[in-house]
Amino acid sequence: xxxxxxxxxxxxxxxxxxxxxxxxxxxxxxxxxxxxxxxxxxxxxxxxxxxxxxxxxxxxxxxxxxxxxxxxxxxxxxxxxxxxxxxxxxxxxxxxxxxxxxxxxxxxxxxxxxxxxxxxxxxxxxxxxxxxxxxxxxxxxxxxxxxxxxxxxxxxxxxxxxxxxxxxxxxxxxxx
Ligand code: SF4
Ligand code: SF4
Numbered sequence: 105x106x107x108x109x110x111x112x113x114x115x116x117x118x119x120x121x122x123x124x125x126x127x128x129x130x131x132x133x134x135x136x137x138x139x140x141x142x143x144x145x146x147x148x149x150x151x152x153x154x155x156x157x158x159x160x161x162x163x164x165x166x167x168x169x170x171x172x173x174x175x176x177x178x179x180x181x182x183x184x185x186x187x188x189x190x191x192x193x194x195x196x197x198x199x200x201x202x203x204x205x206x207x208x209x210x211x212x213x214x215x216x217x218x219x220x221x222x223x224x225x226x227x228x229x230x231x232x233x234x235x236x237x238x239x240x241x242x243x244x245x246x247x248x249x250x251x252x253x254x255x256x257x258x259x260x261x262x263x264x265x266x267x268x269x270x271x272x273x274x275x276x277x278x279x280x
Contacts, residue, residue, distance in 0.1 A: 109159050110267075111260045113167050120257035127256065127266070131249040133275050140273075146245050149265065152272055153240045156264045166222040167258055168237055170214040175207055176200060180231040187229050238262045 110116055120127075140148065176184075178192075185195035201211040210216065217226045224230055238259045239248055255262040270276050 109156065109260075109264050111160060111165070113165070113260070116260055116263040117257050120253075120263065123256070124253075127253045130266075130270055130275050131253060134246055134249055134269075134273070137275075137278075138273055142244055142246055146243060148272060149245045149269065150241055152265050152268045153261070156261055156268065160261050160264070162261075163222045165260060166218060167260075169218040169222075169224065169234075171258060172237075173213055174210045174215055174231055175233045176210060176231045177208070180229075180233075181208070183229040184226060184231075187226060240265055 110119070134145070138145070181192045181195055181200065184199075185192045188195065190198070196208075199210055199212070199216060200208050202208050217224060217230075219225045224234070236242060238255050238261055239251065240262065242248070245252075252262055252266055256266050257263075
């Protein structure tokens with residue numbers, strides 16, 4: 105149990121800005137400063153994530169649904185369109201933007217499917233990006249460290265996992 109969990113978005117934004125230089129050093133430490141294999145590091149991250157996640161209620165936050173542009177793929181659009189009895193083309197015209205690199209995103213932010221109770225109204229057919237967010241439990245944490253640093257200012261779970269890992273992996277005690 106981590107007894108110094110920080111949940112407030114303005115605070116994690118402020119601390120993330122303040123920690124920028126240290127976070128980049130920790131990123132290097134994760135890549136070359138520890139002996140853990142990718143599997144061993146993923147296992148530590150999973151353990152820390154489980155501990156933090158059970159202390160944070162996403163329905164009291166929903167900051168990812170409010171402040172991120174959500175990427176959608178063809179299959180996401182097909183599933184969501186079917187839920188609203190629309191064709192993928194109709195759904196795309198109403199809800200989706202295409203970027204210059206051809207990637208597709210929900211046009212609106214906050215997400216148009218976020219309910220007033222902070223719950224997802226399309227939970228059973230939500231985009232893959234929403235299912236996987238905040239990407240802590242996917243294989244290869246070491247390859248996503250830059251994304252994690254960016255997410256520390258958005259997601260209290262990432263912020264607290266990243267912070268706890270600095271202790272757990274002895275980054276702080278070695279005074280990097
Ligand atoms: S995943 Fe992170 S940002 Fe999204 S609701 Fe949960 S704590 Fe908030
Ligand atoms: S689809 Fe659901 S989980 Fe995804 S951003 Fe919208 S409200 Fe959040």
